Amino acid sequence: MLEAYLPVLVHFLVVLALGLIILGLSAWVGVKRPSPEKLAPYECGMPPVGDARERFSISFYLVGMLFILFDVEVAFLFPWAVVYKSLKWPGFLEMFLYIAILLAGYLYIWKKGALDWSR
Amino acid sequence: MITVQASDFIRILPQEILSAFAILVMVFEPFLPSSRKVVLGWFSLLGVVAAGAAAVRTSYSLGPAFNASIAADPFSIYFIALFLLVAALCLLGSFNYLQRDNINHGEFYALILMGTVGMCFMAASTELIMIFLGLEISSLSTYVLAGFKRHDGLSNEASLKYFLLGSFATAFFLYGIAFVYGLTGTTNLMTLSERLSRTGTGGTPLLWVAIVLMFIGLGFKVSTAPFHVWTPDVYQGAPAPVTAFLSVGPKAAAFAVILRIFLGAFHAVGSVSFQMLWLSAILTMVVGNLAALWQSNVKRLLAYSAIAHAGYVLVGIAAGSAEGVSAVLFYLTVYALMNVGAFILIAPIAGTGERALRVEDYTGLGYTRPGVAACLTVFMLSLGGIPTTAGFLGKFYLFRAAIHAHLIGLVIVAVLTSVVSVYYYLRLVVVMYMREGQPQATSEPLPLALRVALATSVIGIFVLGLFPLLLKKKGEAEASPRHTKLAQVR
Amino acid sequence: MIAPLFYIFAGLAIVAALSVVLQRTPVYSALSLILVLCSLAVIYLLLGAQFLAVIQVIVYAGAIMVLFVFVIMLLNARQESPTDHSLFARRLGLPLLAVFLAEVIFVVVGHFSGTVFAAGATFDGGPGAVGGLLFRNYVLPFEVTSILILVAVMGAVVLAKKQL
Numbered sequence: 001m002l003e004a005y006l007p008v009l010v011h012f013l014v015v016l017a018l019g020l021i022i023l024g025l026s027a028w029v030g031v032k033r034p035s036p037e038k039l040a041p042y043e044c045g046m047p048p049v050g051d052a053r054e055r056f057s058i059s060f061y062l063v064g065m066l067f068i069l070f071d072v073e074v075a076f077l078f079p080w081a082v083v084y085k086s087l088k089w090p091g092f093l094e095m096f097l098y099i100a101i102l103l104a105g106y107l108y109i110w111k112k113g114a115l116d117w118s119r
Numbered sequence: 120m121i122t123v124q125a126s127d128f129i130r131i132l133p134q135e136i137l138s139a140f141a142i143l144v145m146v147f148e149p150f151l152p153s154s155r156k157v158v159l160g161w162f163s164l165l166g167v168v169a170a171g172a173a174a175v176r177t178s179y180s181l182g183p184a185f186n187a188s189i190a191a192d193p194f195s196i197y198f199i200a201l202f203l204l205v206a207a208l209c210l211l212g213s214f215n216y217l218q219r220d221n222i223n224h225g226e227f228y229a230l231i232l233m234g235t236v237g238m239c240f241m242a243a244s245t246e247l248i249m250i251f252l253g254l255e256i257s258s259l260s261t262y263v264l265a266g267f268k269r270h271d272g273l274s275n276e277a278s279l280k281y282f283l284l285g286s287f288a289t290a291f292f293l294y295g296i297a298f299v300y301g302l303t304g305t306t307n308l309m310t311l312s313e314r315l316s317r318t319g320t321g322g323t324p325l326l327w328v329a330i331v332l333m334f335i336g337l338g339f340k341v342s343t344a345p346f347h348v349w350t351p352d353v354y355q356g357a358p359a360p361v362t363a364f365l366s367v368g369p370k371a372a373a374f375a376v377i378l379r380i381f382l383g384a385f386h387a388v389g390s391v392s393f394q395m396l397w398l399s400a401i402l403t404m405v406v407g408n409l410a411a412l413w414q415s416n417v418k419r420l421l422a423y424s425a426i427a428h429a430g431y432v433l434v435g436i437a438a439g440s441a442e443g444v445s446a447v448l449f450y451l452t453v454y455a456l457m458n459v460g461a462f463i464l465i466a467p468i469a470g471t472g473e474r475a476l477r478v479e480d481y482t483g484l485g486y487t488r489p490g491v492a493a494c495l496t497v498f499m500l501s502l503g504g505i506p507t508t509a510g511f512l513g514k515f516y517l518f519r520a521a522i523h524a525h526l527i528g529l530v531i532v533a534v535l536t537s538v539v540s541v542y543y544y545l546r547l548v549v550v551m552y553m554r555e556g557q558p559q560a561t562s563e564p565l566p567l568a569l570r571v572a573l574a575t576s577v578i579g580i581f582v583l584g585l586f587p588l589l590l591k592k593k594g595e596a597e598a599s600p601r602h603t604k605l606a607q608v609r
Numbered sequence: 610m611i612a613p614l615f616y617i618f619a620g621l622a623i624v625a626a627l628s629v630v631l632q633r634t635p636v637y638s639a640l641s642l643i644l645v646l647c648s649l650a651v652i653y654l655l656l657g658a659q660f661l662a663v664i665q666v667i668v669y670a671g672a673i674m675v676l677f678v679f680v681i682m683l684l685n686a687r688q689e690s691p692t693d694h695s696l697f698a699r700r701l702g703l704p705l706l707a708v709f710l711a712e713v714i715f716v717v718v719g720h721f722s723g724t725v726f727a728a729g730a731t732f733d734g735g736p737g738a739v740g741g742l743l744f745r746n747y748v749l750p751f752e753v754t755s756i757l758i759l760v761a762v763m764g765a766v767v768l769a770k771k772q773l
Contacts (some may be wrong), residue, residue: 055683056685061683061769062766064679065769068675069666069761071668071756072754072758076754077662078736078740079132079739079747080743082736082737087744098754098755101756104146105145105758105763107146108763109151109762112148112149112766112770119770141759145763186746186747186749188749224767233760234760237756249749252750252753259760260760262764263768267767292739328716329715
């Protein structure tokens with residue numbers, strides 16, 4: 001079973017090596033002539049405005065939290081999909097009930113305006 | 120093969136009905152204007168009543184459900200009825216409070232209902248995973264409820280403290296479950312009890328670690344010393360009806376789990392549980408009662424008193440006999456009546472924003488508001504365990520069970536600390552009646568819903584105090600089938 | 610093959626966990642936590658719990674860490690200034706912690722010495738096996754999870770929404 005994950009391990013090792021090689025080579029071979037312009041943080045070509053570390057709006061948190069909750073919901077769908085055929089109708093009803101309950105939650109946050117950024 | 124049958128659904132009918140009502144309340148919440156939110160409150164109350172009817176229906180088809188992860192037995196029906204009573208009283212006590220303090224949101228009712236669902240699952244489950252889920256549901260909803268006054272610093276602090284320490288404690292509980300599973304290969308309490316008594320793994324230190332870890336998690340919920348430090352801050356900061364709810368509901372649910380786990384599944388390893396319960400009971404009674412002496416804030420005073428009462432209940436559990444279990448069941452109902460009553464009565468006295476909470480604020484209340492003062496006096500006398508109130512009989516049964524189990528030292532400590540407790544309960548009564556002065560407390564008349572809740576509590580306290588057998592007989596019946604083998608635990 | 614991998618990733622998890630606690634900058638702690646969670650995922654994988662390993666990465670290292678970072682930015686937490694360590698923690702907390710750790714090690718080692726740990730090959734923890742258990746034997750916990758999520762949804766809205 002575990003052998004099946006060998007390519008994943010190899011992939012990780014290659015990624016790790018590649019990253020190290022690129023960083024190492026550019027540090028070793030690259031020419032460094034720093035100037036204030038070059039040292040400034042890159043912000044899409046715009047002149048940087050203020051400090052990057054400022055307080056974020058709580059709305060980010062709310063969206064993040066709701067994302068996690070529905071992420072967890074979706075995580076249950078994977079094993080369900082795999083055994084769906086052998087579960088037959090009861091399995092369908094189980095997941096239907098589950099999704100229906102969470103749909104109520106979705107309706108709630110929608111009508112509540114929690115997905116609305118400005119409210 | 121899927122083994123779910125129709126009877127399985129009937130055996131969790133109260134939980135299903137409560138969940139359905141909670142979901143409906145949640146969905147309708149955004150559609151109602153702020154002035155009409157109280158409709159949701161009455162609707163929730165209807166849900167609680169319907170769940171009560173469902174519990175009666177369930178009691179006619181008892182048995183295990185869902186692969187033995189649920190046990191619909193008299194024990195769980197008793198606790199479900201208790202939780203429904205607590206939820207109903209708290210709902211009645213909260214309608215006016217929410218409007219007055221401008222936190223009139225329907226989520227409050229939905230969270231109370233869902234918290235109750237979680238507690239019902241805790242009491243009814245014989246599967247550690249289900250118990251954990253119930254614990255999480257009830258905990259999460261009470262964390263949020265504690266912070267329901269969103270613009271109040273104390274309430275925010277209460278929510279945060281309760282959440283951080285609570286999730287830490289739940290992690291301990293989960294850790295314990297993991298050890299138990301690792302040792303026995305099961306999370307089902309029935310199978311667990313069978314395997315433990317068969318293989319005689321009663322002696323492995325690893326199991327002791329598991330037991331202690333689980334007790335820490337549950338001990339936090341029932342606020343036993345030394346896991347009680349959160350209690351005063353949370354009880355003080357949370358809105359008063361919420362305090363009423365969380366000082367009784369999650370506590371009783373955790374006691375139900377303690378009874379099921381430590382006296383039921385782990386009876387093969389009784390000695391470890393016993394020493395732990397014994398030590399915790401003594402610590403809790405002493406710490407709770409002594410600290411309550413110095414409190415000047417009524418909510419904090421009642422918080423320490425709630426800690427002390429958890430200690431008395433532990434005395435009954437430590438007795439480990441069927442008699443002890445029956446005494447615990449009786450006491451929890453009595454405790455629910457007097458504690459919920461006291462906390463929902465504090466809310467109108469304290470006024471908008473809960474300002475008048477010091478003991479001195481109650482000066483002369485006996486003359487300006489005789490009805491309110493009389494109710495509060497009943498609750499205080501019952502909490503103090505004065506005869507003719509149910510509080511006295513509750514303690515009497517607990518201590519008697521402990522004496523029959525030869526726990527003389529424990530009973531001596533319990534009686535001594537109870538005597539100390541009378542001082543601080545009576546202090547409030549003395550301030551109300553014996554001191555002249557203008558009370559800071561507000562003088563608006565009590566709303567009808569609150570009166571109904573208070574009347575229920577007061578009448579309940581006297582009825583149980585004078586005719587305890589109405590409930591005690593039931594409690595004995597409940598305790599007998601599962602826990603008779605506990606008599607020889609030690 | 611499994612044992613050395615286990616020790617590598619268990620060691621990595623411990624080192625990263627220490628780094629979570631010891632880092633002064635909260636973002637570094639959060640990044641270390643990702644490493645802890647990923648190492649744990651590998652350990653799950655070694656035990657044969659493939660589905661759990663993937664979920665661990667998706668839900669914990671992915672989603673929940675996002676929330677951690679949001680909170681750090683929300684609080685605008687910069688480098689922590691060292692506190693004068695509380696006497697209570699140093700005199701009582703650390704010794705108690707050491708005693709607890711020693712106890713657990715003693716008990717666990719004593720109990721399991723000589724036992725062969727579950728090897729990945731003998732145990733199937735793929736999505737199919739998990740699904741079979743979850744949707745047959747543990748239907749009720751599964752459905753009840755939806756209520757738990759609803760409570761969390763309401764909790765997030767009540768506590769974090771600007772206007773209710």
